[in-house]
Amino acid sequence: MARRYECGxxxxxxxxxxxxAAAVRRGELVVLPTDTVYGVGCDAFSAQAVADLLxxxxxxxxxxxxxxxxxxxxxxxxxxxxxxxxxxxVDAFWPGPLTLVARHQPSLSWxxxxxxGTVAVRMPxxxxxxxxxxxxxPMAVSSANLTGYPxxxxxxxxxxxxxxxxxxxxxGGPTPAAVPSSIVDVTGKVPVLLRxxxxxxxxxxxxVPDLEEAR
Numbered sequence: 166m167a168r169r170y171e172c173g174x175x176x177x178x179x180x181x182x183x184x185x186a187a188a189v190r191r192g193e194l195v196v197l198p199t200d201t202v203y204g205v206g207c208d209a210f211s212a213q214a215v216a217d218l219l220x221x222x223x224x225x226x227x228x229x230x231x232x233x234x235x236x237x238x239x240x241x242x243x244x245x246x247x248x249x250x251x252x253x254x255v256d257a258f259w260p261g262p263l264t265l266v267a268r269h270q271p272s273l274s275w276x277x278x279x280x281x282g283t284v285a286v287r288m289p290x291x292x293x294x295x296x297x298x299x300x301x302x303p304m305a306v307s308s309a310n311l312t313g314y315p316x317x318x319x320x321x322x323x324x325x326x327x328x329x330x331x332x333x334x335x336x337g338g339p340t341p342a343a344v345p346s347s348i349v350d351v352t353g354k355v356p357v358l359l360r361x362x363x364x365x366x367x368x369x370x371x372x373v374p375d376l377e378e379a380r
Contacts, residue, residue: 169324169334172198172293181335182296188332189301194218196309196323197297198337199233200290201262201346201363202316203323205331206233206306212276215305219278221330223312229278230305231264231285235298243284243303245270250373251351257372260290262346262363277305287346293337308345318343349376 170181185195189207192214196205205221207214209232218230234240237255240247244267251265269284277284289295298304308316309323309331317323320336347364350357358366358378370376 167324167329167331167334169320169336172335172337178293178335181333182293182300185297185333185335186300189214189297189304191332192217193332194221194327194330195297195333195335196320196327196331197294197306197335198291198320198340199294199306200260200341202318202340202343203309203320204233204294204306205309205323205327206304208301209277209303209305210273210275215275215277217330218305218307221327222307222310224307226278228312229280229285230307231287232277232303233294233298233306234286234288234303235295237288239303240267240286243267243269243273243286246352248351248354250356253372254349254351254356254369255288258364260288260295262290262344263287264346264348266348266350266352266359268352283352285348291337293335297335316343316345350379 170177172178192211207218246268264285264287266285310316311326318340345362347362348360356373356376
């Protein structure tokens with residue numbers, strides 16, 4: 166039976182984070198708040214857990230799950246050929262609503278879907294999310310909705326859609342906005358804006374002036 170914890174209560178929050186971390190280590194799914202929308206996540210290195218996540222959402226492998234991390238330092242073990250411009254974007258916008266698509270280390274034993282050697286990675290600006298990620302390490306996290314339905318801004322909406330497919334729900338209250346993160350591809354010589362979400366092209370160009378926009 167799914168368990169839910171109110172993170173506005175210090176005791177419930179501590180218990181919830183402990184239970185969520187244990188669930189992730191068992192290969193189960195958890196729902197957590199972020200600075201954009203609620204996410205459903207699991208151990209990024211458990212192929213079965215990632216498969217369960219995609220199944221719970223009704224999502225195919227052609228739409229692989231992004232990865233959330235609790236510190237920029239974690240990038241050193243996950244990505245390769247990370248450019249100076251990519252680091253400048255990290256310094257300027259992390260933690261925050263910026264997802265970077267980078268080439269992942271070929272030695273990593275994970276299966277996030279059909280990634281073609283890349284990973285979409287982000288550090289969210291939310292204390293509950295960061296505390297969980299710091300404890301358990303990188304998590305595969307996607308918006309906590311059924312595919313084709315709106316991304317949830319509160320725990321009720323996430324639980325109504327995902328139900329018993331999730332072991333632990335961390336209720337951090339309503340998220341600030343339904344605007345998704347912006348996505349920038351940093352696998353090439355020039356950063357490319359794939360999705361203008363919370364950060365528009367003009368704001369990103371203040372840091373990387375040669376940013377291009379996907380056509």
